[in-house]
Ligand SMILES: Nc1ncnc2c1ncn2[C@@H]1O[C@H](COP(=O)(O)OP(=O)(O)OP(=O)(O)O)[C@@H](O)[C@H]1O
C-alpha cells in the first residue's frame with residue numbers, strides 16, 4: 001500500500017513571552033493511503049501546528065514530510081494541488097454567493113469547466129446544501145457555513161484532506177451527516193484523511209489509527225483498540241441476578257456486589273461467557289448481562305491526567 | 309502562471325467590489341467632490357487672473373488619483389486578510405504572483421475609472437481642457453501613478469505580512485507619507501535638504517513637478533518624465549521579490565498561520 005503521508009523528524013519552535021519553546025519536537029509517523037487517521041491531544045499540544053506544516057503555510061525548523069511522494073518544502077505547488085484542508089475557523093468572503101465561492105475554488109484548482117457543475121451538484125446533494133447555493137455567505141448559520149467549507153474541501157478530488165476540528169459548532173444532526181460524508185468520500189474516492197477533533201466519539205467512529213500528541217511530542221500511536229487496551233488492560237462485566245445467595249463464593253471468585261448486580265474486571269483477552277457458566281452452575285438466575293469497555297474519552301482523560 | 313486562476317480572482321473581486329457600498333463612495337464620490345470644490349476655486353481665481361489655479365486643480369486630480377489608486381490597491385490586497393479568508397487562498401495552488409496580478413488589476417481598473425470620472429466632471433463643468441492637448445503627458449503621469457501605487461501597496465502588504473495584522477495602520481499612513489514627500493502643491497525646493505533628497509526618489513514627485521511645469525510653460529522636460537517612470541518601475545521591481553520574501557518569512561515565523 002502507498003504511503004500517503006510520511007512525516008520525518010519534524011520540529012517547530014515558537015516564541016512565548018520572549019522564550020522559545022517546542023510546539024513540535026521530533027515528530028515522525030506515516031499514514032497509509034486510504035486511511036482516516038486521527039490526531040488527538042489536549043489544547044496547545046501542537047495538532048494544528050502539524051496540520052499547518054503539512055498544508056505548507058508553516059515551515060518546520062527541522063525535518064520534512066512527504067505527501068504522496070511530494071516534499072512539503074521543495075514541492076509546495078504539487079502539494080497544494082494534491083491536498084485540501086479545512087479548519088473549524090475557515091471562512092469565506094461574506095459578500096459572495098455560495099455558488100460563486102465554490103466556482104472560484106474550482107477555477108483556482110483548474111477543474112475543467114464541463115466537470116465543474118457536476119462536482120458542485122454531487123457534493124451539494126450529498127451534504128444537503130443545494131438550497132444554499134444561491135445564498136450570500138453572510139446569511140448562513142454556523143452549520144450551513146460549515147457545509148460550504150466541507151464542499152470546498154472536496155472540490156479538487158484531493159488525495160489527502162486535512163481536517164482541523166471540522167465539526168466545531170455543528171448540531172448533532174449535521175455532525176452525523178458530516179461524519180457520514182467523510183466516510184463516504186473516504187470509501188468512494190479513496191481519499192486519505194487526517195483529522196483532529198475534540199469529540200472522542202467522532203474520532204472513535206471515524207479513525208482506525210490515531211496518534212496522541214502532547215507538548216509537541218507523540219506520546220502514543222496505533223490503532224484505537226490497541227492504545228485503549230494498553231492503557232486499560234481490563235474491562236468490566238456487569239451481571240444482574242435475581243437474588244444473591246452465596247456471598248462468600250462470589251467474593252472468592254472476584255465478584256463485587258451491589259444489591260443484585262455483580263461486577264467483575266476481566267483481562268482484555270478473557271472470555272466473559274465463563275462467568276455465566278459459573279453462575280448458572282451455581283443456580284443463579286442471570287437476568288441481565290453487559291460489558292463496559294473503556295471509551296476513547298477514558299483513554300484521553302487517562303493520558304492527560306497521568307502526565308500530571 | 310495560469311490566466312484562468314488570475315481571471316477567476318479578478319471576477320471574484322469584482323463581485324465583492326460591486327457589493328461593497330462604501331467602495332463606490334470612495335471611488336467616485338470623494339474624487340468627484342474634491343474636483344468640484346477646486347473647480348469652483350478655479351472659476352473664482354480666473355476672475356482674479358490667477359493662472360496657478362490650474363496647477364491646483366490638476367495637481368489635486370492627480371493627488372486624489374494617487375491616493376485612490378494606492379489605498380484602493382492596498383485594500384484590494386488586504387481584503388482577504390480583513391475578512392480572514394487569506395488562509396483559504398494561500399492553501400490553494402494560486403501562486404503569489406498570480407494573486408498579485410489579479411489584485412493589482414482590480415486596483416488599477418477602479419482607479420482608472422475613478423480618474424476618468426473626475427476628468428469628465430472637470431471638463432463638463434469647468435471647461436478643463438489641459439488633458440486634451442497634452443494627452444501623451446497625461447498618459448505618462450497616469451502610468452507613473454498606477455505603477456507606483458501598485459508597488460507601494462505590494463510593499464506595504466509585505467511589511468504587514470512580516471509584522472502581523474496589528475501593523476495594519478501602516479497601510480493608510482504610508483499613503484499620506486508618500487504624498488507628503490512628493491510635494492503635490494508646491495515645488496520640492498521648498499523642502500529642507502534631507503526631505504528634498506527623499507522626494508527625488510519618489511516617482512509621484514516627478515508627476516507633480518511635471519504638472520507644474522506643464523501649466524507654467526506648456527511643456528515638460530522628458531528627463532522628468534523618464535525619471536518618474538524609471539523610478540516607478542524600480543519600485544515595482546523591488547516590491548515583487550520583497551513580497552515573495554515576506555511570504556516565506558511569514559511561513560517561517562508563523563505569522564501566515566495567524567494572519568488568516
Ligand atoms: N503561529 C504561531 N505563532 C506562535 N505560537 C504559535 C503559533 N501557532 C501555534 N503556536 C503555539 O504553539 C502551541 C501549539 O499550538 P497548536 O495550535 O498547534 O495547538 P493545538 O494542539 O491545535 O491546540 P487546540 O486543541 O487548542 O487547537 C501553542 O502553545 C500555541 O500557542
Ligand SMILES: [Mg+2]
Nearest residue numbers: 047048049164
Ligand atoms: Mg488546534
